[in-house]
Amino acid sequence: MSAILRVEGLVKVHGQEPSAQTVLRGVDFELEAGRFACVMGPSGSGKSTLLHLISGLDEPTAGRVELAGRDLARLGAAARTVLRREEVGYVFQFFHLLPNLTVEENVGLPLAIQGRSASEVDAAVAPLLARFGIGARSHAFPHQLSGGEMQRTSIARALAGGQPLLLCDEPTGNLSQKAGLEVMRTLREVCDRDGRSVLLVTHNPRDATFADEVRFLVDGEISTERVLRGPGLAVEAVHEALAALAI
Numbered sequence: 001m002s003a004i005l006r007v008e009g010l011v012k013v014h015g016q017e018p019s020a021q022t023v024l025r026g027v028d029f030e031l032e033a034g035r036f037a038c039v040m041g042p043s044g045s046g047k048s049t050l051l052h053l054i055s056g057l058d059e060p061t062a063g064r065v066e067l068a069g070r071d072l073a074r075l076g077a078a079a080r081t082v083l084r085r086e087e088v089g090y091v092f093q094f095f096h097l098l099p100n101l102t103v104e105e106n107v108g109l110p111l112a113i114q115g116r117s118a119s120e121v122d123a124a125v126a127p128l129l130a131r132f133g134i135g136a137r138s139h140a141f142p143h144q145l146s147g148g149e150m151q152r153t154s155i156a157r158a159l160a161g162g163q164p165l166l167l168c169d170e171p172t173g174n175l176s177q178k179a180g181l182e183v184m185r186t187l188r189e190v191c192d193r194d195g196r197s198v199l200l201v202t203h204n205p206r207d208a209t210f211a212d213e214v215r216f217l218v219d220g221e222i223s224t225e226r227v228l229r230g231p232g233l234a235v236e237a238v239h240e241a242l243a244a245l246a247i
């Protein structure tokens, strides 16, 4: 098994002295290709920061990120953008769909950016929409969708370009219990059926139970003492770990 992602000694200090804030103090983490990992931590613990560093949207203060075998620090800004586009799909709490594009245009956007022809984009997008139950909504605009439909659109978009790694930042944070469950099942399937790697950051214990492993971000580091192994974790086990770590 090879790692799709390797993070070593990652440090992130936000801002400048005297108001500098050290958010990550040396995070080590590895994700095997085709696995589903979850990192849990309280609000403000640096989960989103970690994903920004992994995707090259932000630069670490120290340490390294290796994505698909490439050290991000060794790439220039343009090459980093290309690598992110090719390797990473992002799923956000607030969906980040483009409001003036329809569902099918949003999903096809990564392919259009990759320079694919209109017919290639259509051929790739239609089955994704059908699969995620949004085929009938293909001409709707984001403001006409339910939260669950918006998130399924954003997952379809994250998959459209064939990126092997999906980074999910609180993907159910804005959804009802039922729509959130549906989205988590979808993410699990994306791993099992499509062989994509998923890295989920969340403080939702229910969501964590879908992962192959659950780790905890505490005081700027990922705890090496407490790792939960799934899939099919009991939600009580997650609650127990959170309580033990006082988070």
Ligand SMILES: Nc1ncnc2c1ncn2[C@@H]1O[C@H](COP(=O)(O)OP(=O)(O)OP(=O)(O)O)[C@@H](O)[C@H]1O
Binding pocket: 014, 015, 021, 023, 041, 042, 043, 044, 045, 046, 047, 048, 049, 050, 203
């Ligand atoms: N670009 C930035 N500049 C300065 N400070 C930042 C920046 N981004 C995040 N921070 C700070 O870093 C800390 C960690 O933020 P981050 O968004 O990574 O936390 P989080 O774990 O994702 O929280 P939440 O669960 O609320 O989403 C917070 O105190 C935040 O204010």
Ligand SMILES: [Mg+2]
Binding pocket: 047, 048, 049, 169
């Ligand atoms: Mg966050």
